[in-house]
Amino acid sequence: MGDRNIDLTATEIFEIITGFIGTQILYTASEIGVFDALAGHGEKKTAEELATELSTDVDAMERLLNSCVSLHFLNKSLIADENAQYSNTEASCKYLTSGSKTSMRGLIHLNKVYSYPLMGNLDSAVREGKNQIPRTFGATSHELFANLYSDEAGVTTFVSGMHGMAPLSTKAVVNAFDLSQFNTACDFGGGSGALAYEMSRTYPGMSIKVLELPPVVKVSNDFKPDDAGQLNVEFVAGDFFVDELPETDLFIFSVIFNDWPDDKVARLLQKVHSALKPGGAILIAESLYNDDKAGPVHPALRCMLMLAFTEGKTRSGREFRFLAEKSGFSDVKVKYTDGIHDVILARKY
Numbered sequence: 001m002g003d004r005n006i007d008l009t010a011t012e013i014f015e016i017i018t019g020f021i022g023t024q025i026l027y028t029a030s031e032i033g034v035f036d037a038l039a040g041h042g043e044k045k046t047a048e049e050l051a052t053e054l055s056t057d058v059d060a061m062e063r064l065l066n067s068c069v070s071l072h073f074l075n076k077s078l079i080a081d082e083n084a085q086y087s088n089t090e091a092s093c094k095y096l097t098s099g100s101k102t103s104m105r106g107l108i109h110l111n112k113v114y115s116y117p118l119m120g121n122l123d124s125a126v127r128e129g130k131n132q133i134p135r136t137f138g139a140t141s142h143e144l145f146a147n148l149y150s151d152e153a154g155v156t157t158f159v160s161g162m163h164g165m166a167p168l169s170t171k172a173v174v175n176a177f178d179l180s181q182f183n184t185a186c187d188f189g190g191g192s193g194a195l196a197y198e199m200s201r202t203y204p205g206m207s208i209k210v211l212e213l214p215p216v217v218k219v220s221n222d223f224k225p226d227d228a229g230q231l232n233v234e235f236v237a238g239d240f241f242v243d244e245l246p247e248t249d250l251f252i253f254s255v256i257f258n259d260w261p262d263d264k265v266a267r268l269l270q271k272v273h274s275a276l277k278p279g280g281a282i283l284i285a286e287s288l289y290n291d292d293k294a295g296p297v298h299p300a301l302r303c304m305l306m307l308a309f310t311e312g313k314t315r316s317g318r319e320f321r322f323l324a325e326k327s328g329f330s331d332v333k334v335k336y337t338d339g340i341h342d343v344i345l346a347r348k349y
């Protein structure tokens with residue numbers, strides 16, 4: 001524990017104080033359409049051309065582009081300053097343009113529209129111990145999904161945002177354990193289906209149902225991968241708290257429990273434990289705290305986001321082991337990965 005007590009330098013503290021500026025530069029360049037305007041192969045444009053195309057002030061566009069260059073979101077060919085041309089980096093093409101299969105634009109939009117304003121009320125969240133949906137958006141309840149899904153734009157924003165994290169997580173999650181003994185799986189709140197499709201690619205013998213709220217099932221075709229026809233994935237509309245569960249060998253919870261408090265997590269775990277036959281299992285994928293909760297940084301930051309956004313929190317591997325065992329599961333294996341999500345497998349015997 002002692003080695004965690006590192007003294008930050010003033011420069012490191014300064015970078016955290018001002019880090020939001022870089023965040024807003026990325027959000028703005030993305031939402032104004034800079035990366036998409038440079039998406040064509042080998043496309044290079046001047047600040048003036050981009051300002052005309054995207055209807056912005058020329059000087060402000062040049063400042064935005066130069067800040068993107070300094071943050072390595074864009075390349076700049078230094079011909080002469082007024083004629084300098086800007087182009088996407090390889091990473092921007094892959095992750096910041098709308099047309100890319102690994103685009104994180106949806107994730108940027110979700111964070112700009114929901115997470116960023118909610119985090120602006122973090123002080124109130126800490127005082128009240130409650131999410132800031134009513135204070136931030138004028139909603140009458142703290143219910144996350146009822147508010148997010150009140151119109152189709154909200155559904156698309158949220159599902160696209162979660163889909164934007166898939167390139168960072170799905171491969172590590174499906175490969176964390178050998179799941180080849182399971183013939184059927186049900187992905188609880190499986191969102192766009194990105195994890196289910198990757199699971200089906202890795203385990204072609206497995207048939208997977210994605211259990212999702214009806215508004216999400218309605219938009220699920222928008223996220224179908226090109227190889228969906230060869231994959232064994234089906235969407236089922238339902239509410240995992242109230243509806244009967246499909247018969248299956250494996251229940252998957254990817255980034256589900258961090259939305260909910262312990263009593264609701266226990267309710268879901270008990271429900272799936274009753275629904276499973278002996279030999280069945282649960283797979284949990286989300287960012288885990290170390291057992292001492294002194295890090296890593298990603299789950300610690302996420303825990304504060306969950307405070308402002310949801311009814312839930314980030315948990316440690318030990319806390320999940322306790323919750324799973326209390327609901328009757330055994331042989332709980334916790335695997336910390338290098339990716340953004342860690343993975344837990346537990347059995348019903």
Ligand SMILES: C[S@@+](CC[C@H](N)C(=O)[O-])C[C@H]1O[C@@H](n2cnc3c(N)ncnc32)[C@H](O)[C@@H]1O
Pocket residue numbers: 145162163188189190191192195211212213216238239240241253254255256259
């Ligand atoms: C944080 S997202 C995770 C999505 C996906 N599993 C992933 O890893 O990206 C939580 C998901 O749970 C779904 N969800 C929330 N409440 C639900 C309920 N009562 N029944 C079914 N799905 C629900 C939401 O629609 C949302 O897609």
